[in-house]
Amino acid sequence: MTPATDPLPLPPTVRLIATDLDGTLLRDDKSVSGRTVAALAAAEDAGIEVFFVTGRPARWMDVVSDHVHGHGLAICANGAAVVDLHSGGRLLEVRPLERDTALDVVRRLRDAAPGTSFAVETATGIHYEPNYPPFHLDPGATVAVAEKLLHEDGPGSAAPVLKLLAQHGELTPDGFLTLARTVAGELAAITRSSPTALLEVSGPGVSKASTLALCCAERGISSDEVVAFGDMPNDVEMLTWAGTSFAMGNAHPDVVAAASGRTVANNDDGVAVVIERILAAHAAGPRS
Incomplete structure (x- = not known):
């Protein structure tokens, strides 16, 4: 009702x-x-x-x-x-997520939840790892491992990162959120809006x-x-x-x-x- x-x-x-x-x-x-x-x-x-x-x-x-x-x-x-x-x-x-911080979050989530795949939303578009569910609305996205997606040749040389996306195919949505906040919550703001186990990671306080x-x-x-x-x-x-x-x-x-x-x-x-x-x-x- x-x-x-x-x-x-x-x-x-x-x-x-x-x-x-x-x-x-x-x-x-x-x-x-x-x-x-x-x-x-x-x-x-x-x-x-x-x-x-x-x-x-x-x-x-x-x-x-x-x-x-x-x-x-x-x-x-x-x-x-x-x-x-x-x-x-x-x-x-x-209000960006610093790339070094995003890399730290990637490492911690990989350790805590093997099988996690990542996407990087920047001010100019989305890019994602090979195992991440593809974005059909964004056919021009770069597909590469998170370390490459988050690499920049020098400070400010790449588009600002708006958020990091983390997806897991087996964990429950709320369980994944709780785990991520436990292992990386002091580094960044972590939340979710999807009915699936898909997390959204923003800069601290954002x-x-x-x-x-x-x-x-x-x-x-x-x-x-x-x-x-x-x-x-x-x-x-x-x-x-x-x-x-x-x-x-x-x-x-x-x-x-x-x-x-x-x-x-x-x-x-x-x-x-x-x-x-x-x-x-x-x-x-x-x-x-």
Whole structure:
């Protein structure tokens, strides 16, 4: 049974909506419903900023490119990049994972979980090891061992690394995450958003939450004025940071525990349901 929208009280002032994409704003077929498109546009008409905050790289933002109105900024790669969607995904800011650190993580995961394969997401594209599941959306990727993919001839001579991906064919997703955080969690930020045993490794302190906090500070927006939505472990920090947050009806248990409220599933337009509540409260005027 799909959970109903949590009747969580909304903050008196909402200035920014931060929403994950896959499993949250997007339906399972990767479409954005008409109801959700209308809700996003209405929020901006009411003076509320909208930020897409996702693990996706900038080049995979075409799923929402037709629905970009004022909300032209997106936080991609779990906080490693701030992107201008109005200019075709131009990178405005990068918070990289140092290549030496990425190599240390590779070595530790290989020792702790033999059979792990790796991919490297850079500011210019994805590259992966021969045993890594191929990226059909990126046919031009380099295929080589991680040591070669992470090599650079000199400091700054190669594109910044946005995140390291680690995949295992036998471990459970949460088990792999726990193991990785145990053996390498002090080196980098490690999370996951896939239903498979696929981990995403970012620079220390880099997350959706930390980059969203920086963007909000630039705009004079406090966390209490932010409403956030998510469904997977890579959303936990953002949902904890935001003054009001909603786990989707289809969310991972850790996300449900972190969020201050719950809405219906992504296929039932859970983000739009809450935005409509926000706009109704906004139209009603200040609350006493």
